[in-house]
Each structure stands twice: as C-alpha cells, then as structure tokens.
Amino acid sequence: MGIEVMQQAVEQMKQFPQKIKLVSFMGHGEPLLNTNLPEMIRLVREAEVAERIEIITNASLLTPELSQSLIQAGLSAIRISLQGISAEKYVKISNVKIDFPKFIDNIRYFYSIRGNCKVFVKVVDTSLEAGEEQKFYEMFEDISDRMYVEKIKPVYAGVEYQESVQEIAVDRYGNAHEKRMVCPLTFYMLSLWPNGDVVPCDAIYKPVVLGNIKNDTFYHMWNNSNMKGFQRMQLQRRRMENENCCKCCAPDDVSHPLDTLDHLPKEVLKRWNV
Numbered sequence: 564m565g566i567e568v569m570q571q572a573v574e575q576m577k578q579f580p581q582k583i584k585l586v587s588f589m590g591h592g593e594p595l596l597n598t599n600l601p602e603m604i605r606l607v608r609e610a611e612v613a614e615r616i617e618i619i620t621n622a623s624l625l626t627p628e629l630s631q632s633l634i635q636a637g638l639s640a641i642r643i644s645l646q647g648i649s650a651e652k653y654v655k656i657s658n659v660k661i662d663f664p665k666f667i668d669n670i671r672y673f674y675s676i677r678g679n680c681k682v683f684v685k686v687v688d689t690s691l692e693a694g695e696e697q698k699f700y701e702m703f704e705d706i707s708d709r710m711y712v713e714k715i716k717p718v719y720a721g722v723e724y725q726e727s728v729q730e731i732a733v734d735r736y737g738n739a740h741e742k743r744m745v746c747p748l749t750f751y752m753l754s755l756w757p758n759g760d761v762v763p764c765d766a767i768y769k770p771v772v773l774g775n776i777k778n779d780t781f782y783h784m785w786n787n788s789n790m791k792g793f794q795r796m797q798l799q800r801r802r803m804e805n806e807n808c809c810k811c812c813a814p815d816d817v818s819h820p821l822d823t824l825d826h827l828p829k830e831v832l833k834r835w836n837v
Contacts, residue, residue: 564603564755568755568757568776569606571777575782576610578780578781579612579782579785582611582612583613584613585616586615586617587617587765588604588618589619594620600618601629601636605637607637609637615640616638616640617638618633619642621645623661625673627669630673631676638680639679639680640683642683643670644685645690646690648663648698650663652692667702667706670682670684674707681709682707682708682709684707687715688712688713714737735817740815743815744802744825745798745814745828746797748763748764748813749764749793750794750824756769760772760774760775761773761779763790764813766811766813768811770807770808774789797824798831800828
C-alpha cells in the first residue's frame with residue numbers, strides 16, 4: 564500500500580462521529596515489508612481517529628531500529644505469529660532459514676522498550692513437537708504480554724492440511740458451536756486493500772467491493788446500499804449464495820462468540836424495517 568492511499572484513508576476516517584475502535588495493519592502479506600509502515604502508524608495516531616493501532620506480523624524483519632520507529636510512531640500492539648520455536652522448524656514449516664536466537668533477541672528488545680505497546684505472541688499447534696507447548700510458554704513468559712497456542716483446523720479451500728488436522732465444530736477460541744450462517748464481521752469492520760478497494764470483512768476473499776476510497780468515502784461506503792444489501796443477505800442466512808462467502812469459514816473460525824448473530828437475525832431485520 565502506498566502512503567498516498569493511507570493518507571486519504573486517514574482523512575476519511577475523520578468523518579465518523581466516533582473514533583474507530585481499531586486500525587489493524589494486516590492481511591495477506593507481511594506488513595514489515597512496507598517501509599512506510601511507521602509513517603502510516605504515525606498518520607493514524609496524530610489524526611486521533613482510532614482508539615488502538617496494531618500490526619500482525621511474523622516479526623522476521625524486526626530489528627532494534629524498526630522497533631524504535633514503530634513504538635515512537637504510536638503503535639498500540641504487535642501480534643507476532645510464529646512458525647515454530649527453533650530454526651529447524653522454520654526450515655521444515657516455511658522453507659526459510661532464520662537466526663532463531665537473534666529473532667528472539669529482537670522480540671526481547673521490542674518488549675524492553677515497548678512502553679504502553681502490548682506484545683502478543685502465538686504459535687499453531689502443528690508447528691510444535693510433542694512436549695514443546697510448555698517450552699513455548701517458558702520462552703515467551705518474560706518477553707510478551709500474552710501467549711497462545713492456536714489450534715489448526717481446515718479454513719481455506721485449496722490448502723492441503725495434514726491428516727492429523729480434523730474439521731471439528733469449534734472455533735479458534737476452543738468454543739464448540741453450530742455452523743454459523745450469519746457472518747458478523749460485516750457488522751463491525753471494513754477492510755482497505757492496497758489499491759483502495761473497500762470490502763466488508765478481512766477475509767482472504769472479496770465477497771463484494773463496496774467501492775474505492777479514490778472516488779468514494781469510508782463513511783458513505785459504510786452506509787451505502789451495497790453494504791446494507793450485503794448485511795441483509797447475511798441476516799437472511801443467504802451467505803452461501805455468495806460465491807466467495809460460501810468458501811470462507813471465517814464465521815466458524817475467527818468470529819468471537821460474543822459477536823455471533825445467528826440467534827438474532829429476525830430481531831435485527833425487524834429493527835431495520837421500523
């Protein structure tokens with residue numbers, strides 16, 4: 564994403580009557596590859612348009628210098644996703660060689676200067692050998708504010724999962740549930756793509772493009788007929804009719820139980836029709 568797109572986005576965020584709850588730099592790539600990232604964070608912070616600013620990263624490019632820039636820019640939280648807890652595991656899982664002790668030292672340095680910035684670290688269960696879960700917790704107990712071992716389950720079409728990974732009726736928080744037919748993501752988020760496209764969720768698929776910030780605004784797209792039509796389709800339990808929604812299981816995976824709407828669609832639709 565270019566800095567111009569972010570500048571335009573920040574200006575448009577000012578149109579909302581209240582602050583955005585969270586601006587998260589994440590998606591289908593590594594945010595630390597963007598050399599403009601500290602400046603983008605600074606733009607959001609100085610405009611005072613968001614309560615929190617975070618990045619989701621593999622942290623492989625984290626350095627003391629970059630850590631200083633991110634924290635000085637006003638980052639609220641850094642969420643680090645690990646591919647294992649050894650250099651050997653990174654080669655096996657990601658086919659990349661990293662200096663793992665240095666990698667840990669860079670996270671330790673970030674934590675030591677973090678100020679009010681929170682450090683969250685997670686690893687997936689399939690990246691750990693038997694007995695390594697406790698080692699993971701011990702490794703990060705003094706250099707993170709929160710740790711988590713995430714359970715892998717089939718999420719995206721086209722991915723070859725290990726035979727040991729079975730589809731089970733639980734979300735990533737470990738909560739068992741019935742299949743969710745109403746996606747709640749569209750009711751509390753917008754996603755900005757590098758080219759300026761805006762979509763009503765942060766899934767890897769684009770279920771519908773609400774518009775582009777180069778010729779429309781966040782505020783208008785949040786309230787336009789495309790958005791309302793997409794939300795109504797969800798509340799009518801028709802998400803499987805959308806060619807991208809039908810192959811996305813974000814509602815069953817990332818949706819927090821407190822955000823689920825499967826028990827409320829008729830009530831919400833009734834409010835809309837008043």
